[in-house]
Amino acid sequence: MMLGQSEDLIIREITVGSSQKKCSIVYLSVLVDQNLVNTNISKIVEAKNAQEIMAISEMKNVDTVNEIADAVLSGNMVLMVDGAKTVWVMNTAGGDKRSIDEPQSEPVIRGPRSGFVESIDTNIALIRRELKDPNLRFEMHEVGERSKQKLAVCYVEGITNKDILDEVNRRLKSIDIDFAPDSSLVEQWIEDSFLSPFPQILDTERPERVIYSILQGKIGILVHGSPFALITPVTLGYALQSIDDYSQRWIIGSLLRLLRFVATFITIFLPAVYVALISYHPGLIPTQLAFSIAATREGVPFPSILEALLMAVTFEILEEAGIRLPKGIGQTIxxxxxIVIGDVAVSAGIVSPAMVIVTSLTAIASFTIPNYSTAVGLRVMRFALIFAAAILGLYGIILVFIMMVVHVVNLKSMGVPYTGPFAPYFLGDLKNLFIRAPIMTLTKRPPYLETEDTQKVNNGGQDK
Amino acid sequence: MKLQSEEGFISDRDIMIAVISNIIGLLTLTLPRLLAANTNSSDGWLAIVLGGGIVSFFAYIVSKIASSFPNQSFFSYASYLVSKPLAVFFTLMFTLQYLAIASFQVREISVLAHQYLFDQTPREVIALAFLLVVIYAVSGSHAAIFRLNVLFLPIIIGGLLILILLPLGFIRTENLLPVFQTDIKGYLKATYSSITSFMGFGIVLFYIALVKSPENTPKMAVRGVLVITFLNLLLYIVCIGVLGNLTTENLFFPSFDLSRTVDIPGGFFQRFDSILFVVWTMIIFTTALMAFDIAVMTLMMVFEKLKKIKVIFTLSPILFFISMLPKDYLELTKVSSVMSSFIVIYLVIVTILLGVAYKIKGGNQNA
Structure with a gap:
């Protein structure tokens, strides 16, 4: 057999009950549920003929060697009866699974507490259980030349635009890797522009976010082995939304969302504007403030650009270290x-207190962005802006801002313009962009997705 | 992907927005000066209204002609209407014209930045940085340019409204009165200058080819012109009311200087004009972007085999060179007035020729 000699490969020969036919069963001991295997074996032993065996649990017939190998590798038990032309595969997949846990990367105040796990079957069940729509579809693909992981494309038939779906399927078929340790690898294979700092496919750990998105007409992608589902196509505005916006009353939700937009602007522009104001246009700051900033900058040996870069890089290092550090010693960071960077650096006169304020405000603002990949992308942009500010002041910032906008308007996610609700269609969808209008008024699916069914049946912004 | 939003297909609302953002440009900055030079007290408003009316009429004719050939480029319907050699000539003239407009914008942004933001940075650096961004934008798709317009429109309109609304308290009625003190000659000259500032509507000739269903486009183009007429009118009145006729006449960018008169309460930004500089950069950017895009587009209509990126890289140095030609403000003003006369005359000639040919030959026959 093509599986070769492996300690966990079990091949047993037994005779089927009264018919005295010889048969052998094959399975991988580590992948199967031992209880299931035991009951199946005992049933086989007791059974009188092949028909009776067919009656046990989930079964199917296969007839090529490759299929048998695939079946065994997926945790199935294979039964080969002497003289029979086909081979029975029994679903005995088991083994250890992580239990459903609260999502780690995107916590919400109000909302479901369950997050995706590594097993794709559990994840599919999580979606199925919440969304009892008969039109919910899961299209299965296989990803990984050697790992043969299952990948599910989920969407609701009759809502999702077929063109987008075909495009997703076409791109998924082009994937050529050995193994996908996480759905992020799939994401990088199928995204539109690999040069862009903005994620064109969004990841989420929350089943309800996937459900909400596919009901809008988007497409979800689940990959076996990854607790992160992918959502596509997405827009820039969508990347800044949190499912929490819908949990609060609309005024609160809208204010939170506006706050997040403001925070996003702070993340991108604040350090650059500070550098530009200090080094080129001190006249633009109110005189009082200019004096106090100048006073704090006295004795600082570096120009403001160097100071800004120093602090920004330090912050990035701190964050990276915070992620890599084991939880137990995370406090150290x-x-x-x-203390060291914030306090001592200032009292030692290496950086000015104003710069520390700017850096920490930027850092905190960047944490309000719900999606990590988006936040990182935006944080990278701020370095470009700091450089531009150092070279051309405010004018440089404007130019880089225009360049960013040019980039974003050229960007697409699965062929859908990334600027989504802002442009080209802007008025109808704005009530669910900057603000989150009352849930009763959110009756249309996003027009940029060109869904087959534009009206929301459940008359609400969210399905939960 | 066969999505509607894909390459090339835009809605007629986008045309309106493009017309708006193309017309609001540099000349909006200088228009009050041009008007004040020819009229007394606040009489220039009549010139704006007249100019806006005349231009709307032209915009309607031009877009009517263009929209009766849906999804056909200017070159192809012009060849059908007025024979191929003439169409080649027209198209290439447009290439030159829009190249000149784009380089004018590039030059003016450097003047503006030089005058108000930093006086030590060399003008060439400012212009070059701006040009690079324009090149980057032109290299993208047409659909993206329109999305950009849509994105910038609220900022542009918002900025202009702030510029108009904030100084309202500083208006002195003695600046506005007495009315109707100008002679006919002055009105004619002023109307002419206001017409020149509206010439941005010419882009409909080229962009209508991209509109999916252009039935309503003429109406939209006119609506765009009317919006600008209204904004210009307000801007002019506020400008004269606050600064007075004589001051307006002697300021190079009166609309910009207007913003220096106001204080924002709260005192966080000492100088309000710096915020508006952001808006003006975007305004000039959209105008320059579309001008350069059309220059590239028209050249590619005639020479179909050329690659877009090559055309862009060939034209850019020329553009930069042209923009650096005028030596000082004085020359620049001269160049600007010669250029706008040329644009007006040329556009009128083309409109009339195409219009007459259209009347004779009739509309859509898939040339």
Missing amino acids: GIVGG
């Missing part, structure tokens, strides 16, 4: 970062 807070102490070292907060």
Whole structure:
């Protein structure tokens, strides 16, 4: 057999009950549910003929060697009866699974507490259980030349635009990798522009966000082995939304969303504007403020550009270290970062207090962006802006801002313009962009997705 | 992907927005000066209204002609209407004209930045940085340019409204009165200058080819012109009311200087004009972008085999060179007035020729 000699490969020969036919069963001991295998074996032993065996649990017939190998590798038990032309595969997949847990990367105040896990079957079940729509579809693909992971494309038939779906399927077929350790690899294979700092496919750990999105006409992609589902096509505005916006009453939700837009602007522009104002246009700051900033900058040996870069890079290092550090000693980063960098650097006169304020405000603002990939992309942009500010002041910032806009308007996610609700269709969808209008008024699916069914049946912004 | 929003297909609302953002440009900055030079007290408003009316009429004719050949480029319907050699000539003249407009914008942004933001940075650097961004934008798709317009429109209109609304308290009625003190000659000259500032509507000739269903486009183009007429009118009145006729006449960018008169309460930004500079950069950017895009587009209509990116890289140095030709403000003003006369005359000639040919030959026959 093509599976070769492996300790966990079990081949047993038994005779089927009274018919005295010889048969052998094959399975991988680590992948199967031992209980299921045991009951199946005992049933086989007791059974009188092949028909009776057919009656046990989930079964199917296969007839090529490759299929048998695939079946065994997926945790199935294979039964080969002497003299029979086909081989029975019994679903005995089991083994250890992580239990459903609260999502780690995108916490919400109000909302379901369950997050995706690594097993795709559990994840599909999580979606199915919440969304009892008969039109919900899962199209299965296989990803990984060697790992043969299952990948499910989920959408609601009759809502999702067929062109987008075909495009997603076409791109998924082009994937050529050995193994996908996470759905992010799939994401990078199928995204539109690999040069862009903005994620064109969004990841989420929350089943309700996937459900909400596919009901809008988007497409979800689940990959076996990854607790992160992918959502596509997305827009820039969508990337800044959190499912929490819908949980609060609309005024609160709208204010939170506006706050997030403001925070996004702070993340991108604040350090650059500071540098530009200090080094080129001190006349633009109110005189009082200019004096106090100048006073704090006295004795600082570096020009403001160097200071800004120094602090920005330090912050990035701190964050990276915070992620890599084992949880137990994570506290250290807070102490070292907060006290040493924040306090001592200022009192030693290496950086000015104003710069520390700017850097920390930027950092905090960047954490309000719900999606990590988006936040990182935007944080990278701020370095470009700092450089531009150092070279051409405010004018440089404007030019880089225009360049960013040019880039974003050229960007697409699965062929759908990334600027989504802003442009080309702008008025109808604005009530669910900057603000989150009352749930009763959100009766249309996003027009940029060109869904087959534009009216929301459930008359609400969200399905939960 | 066969999505509607894909390459090339835009809605007629986008045309309106493009017309708006193309007409609001540099000349909006200088228009009050041009008007004040020829009229007394606040009489220029009549010139704006007249100019807006005349231009709307032209915009209607031009877009009517263009929209009766849906999804056909200017070159192809012009060849059908007025024979091929003439169409080649027209198209290439447009290439030159829009190249000149784009380089004028590039030059003016450097003047503006030089005058108000930093006086030590060399003008060439400012212009070059701006040009690079324009090149980057032109290299993208047409659909993206229209999305950009849509994105910038609220900022542009919002900026202009702030510029108009904030100084309202500073208006002195003695600046506006007495009315109707200008002679006919002055009115004619002023109307002419206001017409020149509206010439941005010419883009409909080229962009209507991209509109999916252009039935309503003429109406939209006219609506765009009317919006600008209204904004210009307000801007002019506020400008004269606050600065007075004589001051307006002697300021190079009166609309911009208007913003220096106001204070924003709260005192966070000492100088309000710096915020408006952001808006003006976007305004000039959209105008320059579309001008350059049309220059590239028209050249590619005639020479179909050329690659877009090559055309862009060939034209850019020329554009930069042209923009650096005028030595000082004085020459620049001269160049600007010669250029706008040329644009007006040329556009009128083309409109009339195409219009007459259209009347004779009739509309859509898939040339």
